[in-house]
Amino acid sequence: VKDNPIVISTWDFGKEANKVAWKVLTGGGRALDAVEAGVMVPEADPENQTVGLGGRPDRDGRVTLDASIMDENSKCGAVTCLEHIVHAISVARLVMEKSPHVMLAGEGALRFALANGFKKENLLTEKSEQEWKEWLKESKYSPAVNTENQYHKTINCLPGGKLNHDTIGMVAMDKSGNLSGACTTSGLAYKMHGRVGDSPIIGAGLYVDNEVGAATSTGMGEEVIRVVGSHLVVELMRQGLSPEEACKMAVERVARKNPEAHKNFQIGFIALNKKGEYGGYALQKGFSFAVRNGNEEMIYYAKSMY
Numbered sequence: 066v067k068d069n070p071i072v073i074s075t076w077d078f079g080k081e082a083n084k085v086a087w088k089v090l091t092g093g094g095r096a097l098d099a100v101e102a103g104v105m106v107p108e109a110d111p112e113n114q115t116v117g118l119g120g121r122p123d124r125d126g127r128v129t130l131d132a133s134i135m136d137e138n139s140k141c142g143a144v145t146c147l148e149h150i151v152h153a154i155s156v157a158r159l160v161m162e163k164s165p166h167v168m169l170a171g172e173g174a175l176r177f178a179l180a181n182g183f184k185k186e187n188l189l190t191e192k193s194e195q196e197w198k199e200w201l202k203e204s205k206y207s208p209a210v211n212t213e214n215q216y217h218k219t220i221n222c223l224p225g226g227k228l229n230h231d232t233i234g235m236v237a238m239d240k241s242g243n244l245s246g247a248c249t250t251s252g253l254a255y256k257m258h259g260r261v262g263d264s265p266i267i268g269a270g271l272y273v274d275n276e277v278g279a280a281t282s283t284g285m286g287e288e289v290i291r292v293v294g295s296h297l298v299v300e301l302m303r304q305g306l307s308p309e310e311a312c313k314m315a316v317e318r319v320a321r322k323n324p325e326a327h328k329n330f331q332i333g334f335i336a337l338n339k340k341g342e343y344g345g346y347a348l349q350k351g352f353s354f355a356v357r358n359g360n361e362e363m364i365y366y367a368k369s370m371y
């Protein structure tokens with residue numbers, strides 16, 4: 066597999082992010098640099114309302130970001146509930162490399178970012194603010210499942226649709242055969258202020274074990290956390306399952322824990338193993354992921370339980 070790099074990422078917009086990661090990989094760069102550079106693409110895109118700049122706010126109108134990153138040495142870093150910084154992923158990397166900690170939250174994460182030269186910016190775009198104000202009129206968020214459900218039915222389940230936007234999770238293998246991953250999101254729209262999803266939680270939203278493989282998730286974070294989803298996928302690959310089989314089994318685990326409710330939310334996993342094999346699986350239809358390697362540049366619709 067050496068000298069045969071690959072990058073995969075969640076949703077259609079992963080394709081653009083993959084392009085940037087691919088440049089790093091083909092230039093001989095580390096998978097870690099590739100995934101950071103890759104996910105910075107949707108973070109900086111104001112049209113993408115689920116990541117970074119332009120992300121949908123919480124119910125108080127505050128855009129709060131979650132991000133995590135993990136490298137081939139099992140070093141990891143994360144930020145949660147971070148405000149005012151476009152590239153949450155780079156702050157997560159800084160936590161990993163320049164702090165004695167794995168995760169920083171809220172005000173502390175912001176202070177750390179500012180002290181390290183990041184610029185404070187307003188992340189709430191006019192479009193996201195307008196939508197939030199519209200939402201405020203009814204303020205219906207009674208269980209989170211409904212928002213997620215509505216969100217996916219109206220926005221994400223449009224095969225091939227341009228509006229197919231969500232959290233970006235990306236995993237890659239470089240020319241040396243090393244794996245890394247990154248995950249970044251503005252989280253669930255209109256969540257309670259302070260709500261933390263799966264994306265910044267190592268093992269839930271992202272996991273990398275350089276001996277085995279890497280996985281990341283998207284969708285209803287609460288449900289992914291409950292099964293420590295990405296870690297589960299990697300451990301299933303360790304036991305010999307293919308990436309797709311491992312993702313499928315993790316999705317089925319989530320469904321089993323929610324005999325009724327699971328029909329009303331979406332989760333999806335993607336995974337990559339040390340042989341460069343990849344796969345994805347989702348609970349509901351409409352989950353896509355983007356692949357770039359020496360042979361192909363593709364968007365696939367993942368198989369799903371429903």
Ligand code: SD4
Pocket residue numbers: 131231232250251252253254261262263264282283284285286287
């Ligand atoms: C989260 N998995 O915060 C993330 C992003 C999300 O629809 O909400 N996706 O739960």
